[in-house]
Amino acid sequence: MSDYCPVLWPEEPTPDHLNNCSDCGLDKHGSRMVWGEGNPNAPIMILLDNPGAREDREGNPFVCGTRQTLQKAADHVGLTMEDLYVTWILKRKPIRAYDKEHVRQICMNHLGQLLKVKQPKLIICMGNVAVQSFFNDKDAEVKGAKGQGSSNQWFFDCSWLSSTGSAAPPEPLVCFC
Numbered sequence: 634m635s636d637y638c639p640v641l642w643p644e645e646p647t648p649d650h651l652n653n654c655s656d657c658g659l660d661k662h663g664s665r666m667v668w669g670e671g672n673p674n675a676p677i678m679i680l681l682d683n684p685g686a687r688e689d690r691e692g693n694p695f696v697c698g699t700r701q702t703l704q705k706a707a708d709h710v711g712l713t714m715e716d717l718y719v720t721w722i723l724k725r726k727p728i729r730a731y732d733k734e735h736v737r738q739i740c741m742n743h744l745g746q747l748l749k750v751k752q753p754k755l756i757i758c759m760g761n762v763a764v765q766s767f768f769n770d771k772d773a774e775v776k777g778a779k780g781q782g783s784s785n786q787w788f789f790d791c792s793w794l795s796s797t798g799s800a801a802p803p804e805p806l807v808c809f810c
């Protein structure tokens with residue numbers, strides 16, 4: 634891994650009309666909405682399960698371990714923040730137990746709207762939760778999906794990124810990591 638030093642990426646503000654969204658009930662957990670970060674017009678969308686901690690106890694922003702790893706991996710394959718937009722299945726961090734299936738299904742409506750607007754050239758689903766929610770298949774697994782494809786959706790693991798180092802995929806892709 635490089636000696637790249639992770640930095641705070643700018644957050645894309647939550648649309649005004651969704652700032653107080655309470656559709657799924659996670660608003661009662663007290664965590665704030667996090668819509669996305671990175672370049673809002675990036676060709677590559679990274680999809681994770683839910684935002685982690687973004688501020689410390691004093692309220693100071695910091696880059697959590699997950700985002701550090703992601704940024705270092707991106708740097709390793711020659712990608713910068715300009716290439717990437719990061720968002721989540723859930724737009725709030727759950728604090729306690731919740732009905733995962735139900736909440737994910739509700740919040741996927743927001744992702745659907747977001748995809749229509751952004752139309753990324755490549756979506757990278759990171760982890761089983763992102764894959765299962767994105768494909769509405771609770772049995773889908775990253776491990777089993779690698780290398781599968783259909784005429785307009787190809788499923789790869791991210792090794793192609795390492796091998797090409799390219800930010801311009803040859804086909805519309807859905808990539809599992």
Ligand code: SF4
Pocket residue numbers: 651654655656657658659660666723724725739740743
């Ligand atoms: S997680 Fe999604 S559905 Fe739930 S309150 Fe946030 S935006 Fe609304």
